[in-house]
Amino acid sequence: MNSNNNNNNKDQGSQTGFQDHSRKRRALQNDASTETNNDDQDAGTEIAFVLDGSGSIDKEDFERAKDFIGNVMKNVWTTCFNCKFAVVQFGRDIRTELYLNENNDRLRALDKVKNIKQVYAVTKTASALYHVLTDVFVPQSGSKENAPKKIILLSDGQMSGDSRNLTEVLNMPQMERIVRYALGVGPDVLSHSPAIKEMTEIAGSEDRFFGLCNYDALKTILSDMEKRIEDAGTEIAFVLDGSGNIEKVDFERAKDFIGNVMKNVWTTCFDCKFAVLQVGRDIMTELYLKESDDHLRALDKVKNIRQVYAISKIPSALYHILTDVFVPQSGSKENAKKKIILLSDGQISGDTRSLTEVLNMPQMKGIARYVIGVGREVLNKAQAIQEMTEIAGSEDQFFGISNYADLQNILSSLEKNLFSVEGTEIAFVLDGSASIKREDFKRAKDFIYTIMNNVWTTCFSCKFAVVQFGSDIRTELSLNENSDHFRALDKVKNITQILQSTRTASALYHVLTDIFVTQSGSKGNAPKMIILLSDGQIAGDPRNLNDVLNMPQMKGIDRYAIGLGPDVLDNKHASQEMIEIAGSEEKFFKVSNYAALKNILSSLQRPILRAAEIELETKV
Numbered sequence: 001m002n003s004n005n006n007n008n009n010k011d012q013g014s015q016t017g018f019q020d021h022s023r024k025r026r027a028l029q030n031d032a033s034t035e036t037n038n039d040d041q042d043a044g045t046e047i048a049f050v051l052d053g054s055g056s057i058d059k060e061d062f063e064r065a066k067d068f069i070g071n072v073m074k075n076v077w078t079t080c081f082n083c084k085f086a087v088v089q090f091g092r093d094i095r096t097e098l099y100l101n102e103n104n105d106r107l108r109a110l111d112k113v114k115n116i117k118q119v120y121a122v123t124k125t126a127s128a129l130y131h132v133l134t135d136v137f138v139p140q141s142g143s144k145e146n147a148p149k150k151i152i153l154l155s156d157g158q159m160s161g162d163s164r165n166l167t168e169v170l171n172m173p174q175m176e177r178i179v180r181y182a183l184g185v186g187p188d189v190l191s192h193s194p195a196i197k198e199m200t201e202i203a204g205s206e207d208r209f210f211g212l213c214n215y216d217a218l219k220t221i222l223s224d225m226e227k228r229i230e231d232a233g234t235e236i237a238f239v240l241d242g243s244g245n246i247e248k249v250d251f252e253r254a255k256d257f258i259g260n261v262m263k264n265v266w267t268t269c270f271d272c273k274f275a276v277l278q279v280g281r282d283i284m285t286e287l288y289l290k291e292s293d294d295h296l297r298a299l300d301k302v303k304n305i306r307q308v309y310a311i312s313k314i315p316s317a318l319y320h321i322l323t324d325v326f327v328p329q330s331g332s333k334e335n336a337k338k339k340i341i342l343l344s345d346g347q348i349s350g351d352t353r354s355l356t357e358v359l360n361m362p363q364m365k366g367i368a369r370y371v372i373g374v375g376r377e378v379l380n381k382a383q384a385i386q387e388m389t390e391i392a393g394s395e396d397q398f399f400g401i402s403n404y405a406d407l408q409n410i411l412s413s414l415e416k417n418l419f420s421v422e423g424t425e426i427a428f429v430l431d432g433s434a435s436i437k438r439e440d441f442k443r444a445k446d447f448i449y450t451i452m453n454n455v456w457t458t459c460f461s462c463k464f465a466v467v468q469f470g471s472d473i474r475t476e477l478s479l480n481e482n483s484d485h486f487r488a489l490d491k492v493k494n495i496t497q498i499l500q501s502t503r504t505a506s507a508l509y510h511v512l513t514d515i516f517v518t519q520s521g522s523k524g525n526a527p528k529m530i531i532l533l534s535d536g537q538i539a540g541d542p543r544n545l546n547d548v549l550n551m552p553q554m555k556g557i558d559r560y561a562i563g564l565g566p567d568v569l570d571n572k573h574a575s576q577e578m579i580e581i582a583g584s585e586e587k588f589f590k591v592s593n594y595a596a597l598k599n600i601l602s603s604l605q606r607p608i609l610r611a612a613e614i615e616l617e618t619k620v
Contacts, residue, residue, distance in 0.1 A: 001394040001512065004271070007110055012039055012137065015035055024045065026186050029323060031162050034241070037103045038181045039326070042425065044080070044081075044082030044083055044084060044144075044147055045080065045082075045083045045084070045141055045147060045148045045149070045229065045335070046083075046084050046085075046137065046147045046148070046149045046150070047076075047083065047084070047085050047086070047099055047149075047150045047151075047152065047229055048087070048088060048132045048137065048149070048150070048151050048152070048153065048351065049069050049085065049086070049087045049088070049089065049152050050086075050088050050125070050128045050129060050152065050153040050154070050155075051065060051067075051069065051087055051089045051090070051097070051116070051120040051154050052089075052091070052123060052125075052153075052154055052155035052156060052157075053064075053089040053090060053116075053118045053155075053488065054090070054091045054119075054120065054121060054122055054123045054156075054160075055120040055121055055122075055124070056156055056188065057118070057156055057215075057411060059118065060215075061156075061215035061293070062118045062187075064215040064216060065116055065154050065215055065216060065218065066114060066116055066140075066276055067218075067224050068154070068218040068219070068222065069085075069087060069113055069213075069366045070110050070113045070114060070153075071222055072225055072226055073085050073109070073110060074107075074221065074486065075226050076220070076226055076229050077088075077106060077485060078483060078484050078486075078525070079260060079487070080200070080229070080487070081456060081461075081485070083229065084100045084103045084142065084147075085098060085100070085103060085109070085537065086098055086099055086100050086132070086136045086141070087113055087116065088121070088125065088128055088131055088132055088136060089116060089118075089119055089124065089128075090119070090120035090131075091118070091120050091121045091123075091124070092119050092120060092121030092122065093119050094124060094127050094128050094131045094323075095119060096131070096135060096136060096141075097112065097113065097116045098112050098113060099136070099141050099142055099304065099364070100136065100142035100143055101141060101142025101143055102140075102142075103457075104454065104457045105453060106453070106455065106485065106486065107486065107489065108308075110187045121161075122160050122161030122162070122163075122394050123158065123159050123160045123161070123478040124161060124162040124167060124491065125153070125155060125159045125160070125162060125198075125202070126157070126162045126164035126166040126168075126315070127162050127163070127164045127168065127169070128151075129151065129166075129169050129175075129202070130164055130169045130172075132151055133172055133174040133175060133311070134174075137149055137174065137178070138466075144611060146366065148179070148335060148337075148366065148513050149177070149178045149179070150178065150179045150180070150228075150229060150335075151179075151180045151181070152180075152182075152183065152225070153181065153182045153183060153199075153202055153203075154180045154183045154218075154483065155177050155182070155184060155185070155189070155199075156185045156186045156188055156189060157185075157186075157188035157189060157195060158188070158189075158192070158194060158195045158198055158200065160342050161530045162305075162563075164168045166198065166201065166202070168203070170201065170202070173301070176362060176365075177362070177365050177366060179204075179208075179334060179335060179495070179567075180202060180203050180204050180208060181209075181210070181225070181228065181580035182199040182200070182202045182208065182214065183204040183210065183212060183218070183221070184196065184199040184210070184211050185209045185212045185213075185214065185215055185217075185218070186212070186213065186214055186215075187213075187610065188375075189211065189212050190522065190612075194316060196211070196551060197207070198213075198354055208607070210225075212225075220374065227336065228379065229335075230501050231267075232271045233271030233272060233273060233310055233333065233336050233337070234262045234269060234273070234336060234337040234338075235272075235273050235274075235275070235289055235326065235332055235333070235336045235337070235338045235339070236265075236272065236273070236338075236339045236340075236341060237274075237275040237277060237289075237321045237325050237326070237338075237339070237341070238258050238261075238277065238278065238341050238342075238343065239279060239312075239314070239318065239321065239340060239341065239342040239343070239344075240255070240258065240274045240279065240280060240286070240305070240343055241254075241278075241279055241280070241312060241342075241344035241345060242277060242278040242280040242305075242307045242308045242309065242342055243279070243280045243308075243309065243310060243311055243312045243345075243349075244310050244311070244344070245345065245489070246307070246345055248307065249404075250374075250403075250404035251307045251343075252406060253404040253407055254404060254407065255302055255305055256302060256407075257343070257407040257408070258276060258302055259299050259303060259412065260408075260544070261304050261341075261411065261414065261495065262274050262275045262295075262298065262299060262302070262413055263295075263299065264411070266295055266328070269602040272292075273289040273290075273292040273336075273471070274287060274289070274292050275287055275288055275289045275292075275321075275325045275330070276301075276305070277307075277317055277320060277325065278305060278307075278308055279306035279311030279312065279313055279314060279316070279317035280307070280310045280311065280312075280313075281308050281309060281311065281553045283313065283316055283317050283320045283323060283382040284308060285300060285320070285324060286302065286305045287301050287302060288325070288331055289325065289328050289330055289331035290330060290331025290334055291331075292331075297547040304424065305503075309376045310350075311349045311350035311351070312344060312347065312348055312349050312350070312351070313348070313349075313350060313351040313353075314342065314344065314348045314353040314355070314391070315348060315353035315354060315357075315358045316351050316352075316353045317342075317350050318340065318355075318358045318359070318391075319343070319344075319353055319358045319361075320363075321340060322358075322361055322364060323363075326338055326363065326367075331517070331585065335379045337368075338366070338367045338368070339367065339368045339369070339370065340367055340368070340369045340370070340453070341369075341370045341371075341414070342369070342370070342371045342372065342388075342392075343372045343374065343407075344371070344372075344373060344374070344378070344388075345373070345374045345375045345377055345378060345404075346375075346377040346378060347377070347378075347381070347383065347384045347387055347428065347552070347556060348387065353388065355387070355391070356390075359390065359391070363439070367391075368397070369392050369393050369397060370389050370390060370392060370397045370398075370399070370414065370613065371388045371389075371392040371397065371398045371399070372396065372399045372401065372407070372410065372414075373385070373388045373399070373400050373401070373418050374401055374402055374403065374404055374406075374407075374522045375401075375404075376402075378400065379400050379402065385398075385400070386611055388400075389413065391540060394448055396538060399413070399414065399530075409555040417540075422525065423459060423461025423462045423463060423526060423530070424459065424461075424462045424463075424527045424528070424529060424608060425463050425464075425465070425479055425516065425522055425523070425527070425528045425617070426455075426463070426464050426465070426528075426531060426608055427464075427465040427466075427467060427510060427515050427516070427528070427531070428448050428464065428467070428471070428530045428531050428533065429467050429469065429504070429507045429509045429511060429530060429531065429532040429533070429534075430445075430448065430466060430467065430468045430476070430495070430533055430535075431444075431468075431469060431470075431497075431502060431504070431532075431533055431534035431535060432468040432497045432498040432499065432533075433469070433470045433471040433499065433500060433501055433502040433536075433539075434468060434470070434499040434500050435499075435502070435535055435536055435567065436497070436502065436535055436589055436594075438497065439594075440535075440564075440593075441592035441614055443594040443595060443597060444533050444594060444597065445454055445492055445495055446597075447495065447533070447557065447598070447601070448464075448466060448492055448533075449489055449492050449493060449597075450601060450602060451605060451608070452464050452489060453484075453489060454601070454605055455570075455605055455608050456485055456557065459597070462608065463477070463479045463482045463521065464477060464482060464488065465477055465478055465479050465511070465515045466492060466495065466510055467488055467507050467515060468490065468495060468497075468498055468507075469498070469502070469503050469504065469506065469510075470497070470498030470499050470501065470502075470503070471499065471500035471501060471503075471508035472498055473506050473507050473510045475502065475510070475514060475515065475520075476491060476492070477491050477492060477514070478493045478520050478521060479515065479520055479521035479522055480505070480520055480521025481521075500540075501536065501539050501540030501541070502536055502538055502539045502540065503538070503539075503540060503541040504534060504538045504541065504542070504545070505538055505541045505543035505544060505545040505547075505548045506541050506543045506580070507532075508530065508532075508542055508545075508548050508549070508581070509551075511530055512548070512551055512553040512554060513553075516528055516553065516557070528556070528557045528558070529557065529558045529559070529560065529607070529608060530557055530558075530560070531559075531561075531562065531604065532560070532561045532562065532578075532581055532582075533559045533562045533564065534561070534562070534563065534564065534568070534570065534578075534598075535563075535564045535567055535568060536565075536567040536568060536571075536574055537563045537568075537573060538566075538577065545577070545580065545581070546580075547583070549580065557588065558587075558607065559577040559581060559582050559583050560582055560587045560588075560589065560604065560607070561579070561581045561587065561588050561589070562589045562591060562593065562597070562600070562604075563575065563578040563589070564591050564592075564593065564597075565591075565593055565594075566593070567592055568590070569592065575588075575590075576586070589603070
């Protein structure tokens, strides 16, 4: 989630025409009808499996193919929380077995894959690929325009009985920038050169064609396939203006700024790589992506960059990034997220390349661009601002500052744009006392399960803990058990009720001393929330509620209380206790019974997501 605030500009005149992006984002997030699908967010990778279900495939081999797809999905989701999958089967018919917009409930998505029934008949590969472009990678099926896209074909032979032409489908405009893989299985592929040629054409290159002797061998490429799908890290290329109108002291400030961004980002993003390009008389690559592994040496290289002076050949510099930096021989990975950050104090001059042509190059598609325009030569000229905004791609990604000394003021803001900060930590405090019926306890668990599942679809760095209280205080799920979402959800599903007394104060104390602590996976700078679900007042608790609520560790924690049933709603003292726990009446939810919990799902999810957004805007 990105937030950008251009209020760092010292020259107030420079802000004319610029909108407060953070305010707009908050307004959108407060609207319950608005989905978090803004283009400036990381849309995640979309992967479409194209599964051969033709008659030449044995039933057990078709099951192996489905198992392979399910395993890839499960394993990738443990590290790539915003990856989405679709499955298209082809044979007699072309069928979408799983849509991208059916990924929110991951257990259900995996179940759908498991229960795919083979369609048999012919091998209409071209039609299946056409179907992916026209029915899967489209907005109405849950696809996002700015998401990286991949197609993985599993087939045991050449096309047959297909009215579509393969080459025509592969050359469709929608296919541009989609990374394709082909898994050719069995002798009908491996022993026939035309079949191998067809598979290689589908894959786009020999290194993305996997030849397998049989379907049982799919498991041998599982790890390799996952690595190709998973997040390959982020690659950031700085374009540093070293032209003659920049004073030596300002050039040093610009280098210091780049070094600070690199250092700060590396503290949380271990697979981020940087390149630095200087533009002036010459276009010089001062740091390559493949030189990022040695952090100290990379920072030293940036520190020792010497200014080249002369003119501002910015289009040529951007062209150089596309052709010499974001390429495999310079250490770039095909599926890595890519970003360009330009620092300049003026307009283009003396450049034979056209800016518009460079920005419209196919290689530029999907690259996020940021521009930092420095000084009066930018801020006081409408044409310069327009040029900078064109390079950035939007006003929200253009930072205007009055001088190079002010670079330090936008350091935090830029880093937040580049990467999310620590996600929100949410601790559910679940009443498991004897007054709660078995079916109601299950409803409470289902409520927690649903919130976790829903929140994870948009807040990939949010973490959950569950503490149950009754005769004992028990941590049912720790924050450091969130890496495997499936296992975490399964743990919630299988919580057994403790019964007996209602020791609410002790449960809250436990959250502060055993959950929101480093050894349990908590991070000091993460926003924190407590959500209590209970059907009555404290009973049999040796701890004092006021003492717990006034503990220093409680400071800054957002609290919500859900009071269920007549023992809360018809009891003034119980309601007052709930309000005290929540901290205010508006954070106390009154629910008539456990079945009605589903009615407050949306209302409770919103503050969780909003907390993550606020953290992006306030963390320094």
